[in-house]
Amino acid sequence: MLKEPMSWLLFILFLLGLSIGSFINAFEYRLHKRMDFIKARSHCPKCKHVLKAQDLMPLLSFVLIGGKCRYCGTKVSWQYPIIEFLSGMLFFASGCYVSSRMHIQGPFDIVVMLLSSCFVGLLLTLFLFFALYDVKHKIVPQKVIIPAIIFGVFYVLFVALGMHFKPHLDVFLVFEDVSLVWNFVAALIGGSFIALLIIITRGKGMGGGDLKLLVFMGLILGLKKLVIAFYIAIITGSILGISWGALKGKIRGLKLPFALFLSLGSIIAFLWGSDIYWWFIGIICYY
C-alpha cells in the first residue's frame, strides 16, 4: 500500500546517510589529529582555508568543484565521496531492513520506522568508521570502541527486556533475536577467542583493538551472526591478503587491516545474517 511513499522514505534515509558519512570523514580526521570535535571548523588540510557551506555538501560538493579544493586546487581525497556514498547506502539498506520487518499502517508506524532505521544506520556506520580508521591508521581507536562496548551492553539490556515485556511491539521485531544470555556469551566467546589468538601468535596477528571490536560485535550481533561475521571476515581477508601478497610477491610480514574485514562481516551479518543462516541450514538438510 505504501510503495511510493516508501521509496521517498528510503531516499530521505539515503540523504541522511550521506551527511553522516561526511561527519565520519571529519570525525576520523579530527580524532587522528586530536582536534576538538565540536569547535574545530572544517578546513582544507593543505591551505587551511575554512570551508564554506557550499564546500560541505556531501557528494555534491566533490562533483561540483571537480574533486579539488576551491581555494588552492589541491586534490581532495577519494575517501570523502566514497565514505559518504557508502554511508548513504548503509542508511538506505537499514531502511529496507527495518521496513521489511514492520507492519507499516499509519503515520506513527512511519515515525517508528524512520527512527529505527536511523538507529540501525548509525550502528552500521559505526562499523564503517572502524573499517576506515583501521585502513588509514592500523588501529581501532580506544576513544570510540570503549564507549561503543558500553553502549552495546545497554543495547542488549534494552532490546532483550523490551522483547520480554512488550513482545507485540514491532520495534523489537526489527532487532530479531537479541538475547540477554546469548549476546553476552557471544561477546565473551568472541573476546576470549581473539585473546587466545593473540597469545598463540604472540601479538603478531591481532591486537587489543581487534579483541575489543569482537566484544562489541558479539554484543550487537549475538552468537549466530557473530560466527557468520567472523567467517566472512576470514574469507574476505584471506582472499585479499593472498592476492595482495601475490601482487607484492610476499605474504610474510604483511599487516592486514583486520578490523576492515571484521566490520564488513558485521555489516553483512547484521543485515542478512538470518538469511545466510537459513540458507546454510537448508544446504545441510539437503545433503
Ligand SMILES: [Zn+2]
Ligand atoms: Zn586548499
